[in-house]
Amino acid sequence: MNILVCIKQVPGTTKVEIDPANGVLRRDGIASKMNPYDLYALETALTIREQHDGLVSVITMGPPQAEAIIREAYMMGADQGFLLTDRRFAGSDVLATSYTLSQGIRTIGSFDLIICGKQTTDGDTAQVGAAIAEWLDIPHVTWVRAIRTITERGMTVEKNMAESIETVSIQFPCLITVDKDIYMPRLPSYKKMIETNNRTITSLSLDDLPDQDENHYGLNGSPTQVERIFQPDDSREQVIWDDAMDDGADKLFTVLINEKYIRT
Amino acid sequence: MDGLIIGQQCTLCGKCLEVCPFDALELIDGRIQVNANCRLCRLCVKHCPEQAIRLQTSASVVDKSEWRGIMVFGEYGDGQLHPVTIELIGKARELAGKTKMAVSVVLVGHDLGQTADSLLDYGVNTVYVYDDPALATFRVDVYANVLTEIIGEMKPSVVLIGGTSLGRSLAPRVATRFRTGLTADCTQLDIKDNTDLIQIRPAFGGNIMAQIITTRTRPQFATVRYKVMDSAVKTVRTGKVISRSIPSDLLKSRLEVVRIEKKDALPSITEADVLVVAGQGVRSKDDLVLIRQLADRLGGQIASTRPMVEKGWLDYTRQIGLSGRTVKPKLIITCGVSGAIQFCACMNAADLIIAINRDPAAPIFRIAHYGIVGDLYNVIPKLIQRIEGSAQYAI
Structure with missing residues (x-):
């Protein structure tokens, strides 16, 4: 099995603030880490490799410092890592990010299975995985919570829907995004760190990709634009009713309707 | 183009x-x-x-006047329309009103019965129906083919899809085919005079809000969070239903749904969207039935404070607090909970906190968004009665 895991470096906390002076995120002083949901994706790949042999590769797009999470993936057991890094990739939205990753994937080889985390903790879109699958013209299943069987031709997985569990079989090559808790991620090992200290990380820039049109990458290739960011207004005003004076049940009923917990 | x-x-x-x-x-x-x-x-x-x-694809700006109308994806599964569809129609009508555009719904599935016709009650101008055995279960590649076909023909300016498990799997595939913008999990939408959709969504776990627009391409795709927009209200029927089909080639899938099981295992209190918490104001173990009933009616779970677990009335997995679980539900209703610091610290991140307690000085009222100073034995039975008396309660 040739497995690829897509990973991303994210800020170490979601408690980020906006600089009132220029309206952009304050990123300085915030440590980075691997997107926590990607650990489940990587663990899934490593577990499959243990049972079916093969190679586990990781790919990420980001600044040169994102190398750190490929090192971390090596310490968990990944075999090879690729870093898509180029100033021209900056400012990518869902479309441009998924396109760049798909171009990188085409460059480095062909894979039976691509695994992504269910979402990142910074962008929170949960939509890049499915878009990569579309660019590569392969089927995908999102929110996979368990892998039932794997054969040469494909796999059967359990998919976590809001109110049901769907068992779906899918043909290789394919992409899945995995839910939290599919497997417990292993810890990075010191032994592996020593072993992989000198292992190369392959950097890819736009010049290495099949599509060289700069209009398809970064800000140029991103149809969506962020007009502004702001801190949410959580100054909800408090309301207290006295059941002896007002009908408390009636007041609550209205609140629950307005908040859409009851439909009429 | x-x-x-x-x-x-x-x-x-x-x-x-x-x-x-x-x-x-x-x-x-x-x-x-x-x-x-x-x-x-x-x-x-x-x-x-x-x-x-x-x-x-061209990087140049599309002619926006060629793309008209707001199209809503009608999510249908398990024999019923997903309620998010009615919420999307409500928002679509508002956006369409501001820009003098029409609202259409694309309904995809099998054995759809009267569903398409019933959507006309909500002021939809056109319902396009794809009813085919091959569409009975959600297979993302085939559903994407259907949406691509109708969007390519009707050229809507905006496509709204529910931010559900299904919608967030489907939308990226279709948006990618059109090489256009997709904004995920929107919580607010508005529209400019030039038909640019103003999309507001949370990022960083809700700590930051981003306002996003798609200026150069059409259509503009947005997935919209469930239970945020107001449902459409019924109005005069003026629209029509149009049956459509697509070539059988486009109904072939590389996915097969082997089985669908309803979830029976209850989510743990850390995963539940709605929690109703029993505190010491509940006088006997038998009275927990009141709390359970309210939780059931709201599609939620029962949780408790530490003393209830120590008395053995509830399992420790239901305990909120420093010696129990930390929770962040969308809605939490505390019943007879005074609000010790060990408890509040582990639930005060909930989106909406409602407290019922007899003591107006109880610390829980310091963090509650809505509070009722009163006896839970008076308030809760009446509330349950009101909910049961209403047409339908939330899932």
Whole structure:
């Protein structure tokens, strides 16, 4: 099995603030880490490799410092890592990010299975995985919570829907995004760190990709634009009713309707 | 505008003419040409033995006046319409009103019964129905083919899809085919006079809000969070239902749904969207039934404070607090909970906190968004009665 895991470096906390002076995120002083949901994706790949042999590769797009999470993936057991890094990739939205990753994937080889985390903790879109699958013209299943069987031709997985569990079989090559808790991620090992200290990380820039049109990458290739960011207004005003004076049940009923917990 | 490009590798083998379901390709003057029937289904791209055909997109700005209308994806599953659809219709009508556009719904599934017709009650102008056994279960590749077909033909300015498990799997595939913008999990939407959709969504776990627009391309795709927009209200019926079908080739899938099981295992209190908490104001173990009933009616779970677990009334897995679990539900209703610091610290991140307690000085009222100073034995039975008396309660 040739497995690829897509990973991303994210800020170490979601408690980020906006600089009132220029309206952009304050990123300085915030440590980075691997997107926590990607650990489940990587663990899934490593577990499959243990049972079916093969190679586990990781790919990420980001600044040169994102190398750190490929090192971390090596310490968990990944075999090879690729870093898509180029100033021209900056400012990518869902479309441009998924396109760049798909171009990188085409460059480095062909894979039976691509695994992504269910979402990142910074962008929170949960939509890049499915878009990569579309660019590569392969089927995908999102929110996979368990892998039932794997054969040469494909796999059967359990998919976590809001109110049901769907068992779906899918043909290789394919992409899945995995839910939290599919497997417990292993810890990075010191032994592996020593072993992989000198292992190369392959950097890819736009010049290495099949599509060289700069209009398809970064800000140029991103149809969506962020007009502004702001801190949410959580100054909800408090309301207290006295059941002896007002009908408390009636007041609550209205609140629950307005908040859409009851439909009429 | 996007279009197909036939490259020089073309050997005029004619394979593309065979596979095109729309007669969009013709052999004219010794080369393959694309006519206006093209729906960008890409079957030709896939089948070309020479890989001579590709989809070309232009970076230039699209003519926005060519893309009109708000299209809503009607999510249907398990024999019923997902309620998010009615919420999307409500928002679509508001956006359409501001820009004098029409609202359409695309309903996809099998054995849809009267569902399409019932949508006309909500002021939808056109409901496009794709009813086919091949669409009975959600298979993302086939559903994407259907949406691509109707969007390619109707050219809506905006496509709204529920931010559900299904919607967030489907939307990226379709938006990618049109090489256009997709904004995930929107919680607020508005529209500019030039038909640019103003999309507001949370990021960083809700700590930051971003306002996003799609200025150069159409259609504008947005997935919209469930239970945020107001449901459409019924109005005068003026719309119509149109049955449609797509070529059987586009109904072939590389996915097979083997089985669908209803979830029976209850989510743990850390995963539940709605929690109703029993505190010491509950006088006996038997009275917990009141708390359970309220939780049931709201589609939630019962949780408790530490003393209730120590008395053995509830399992420790239901305990909120420093010695129990930390929770962040969308809604939490505390019943007879005073609000010790060890408890509040582990639930005060809930989106909406409602407290019922007899003591107006109880610390829980310091963090509650809504509070009722009163006896839970008076308030809760009446509340349950009101909920049961209403037409339908939330899932």
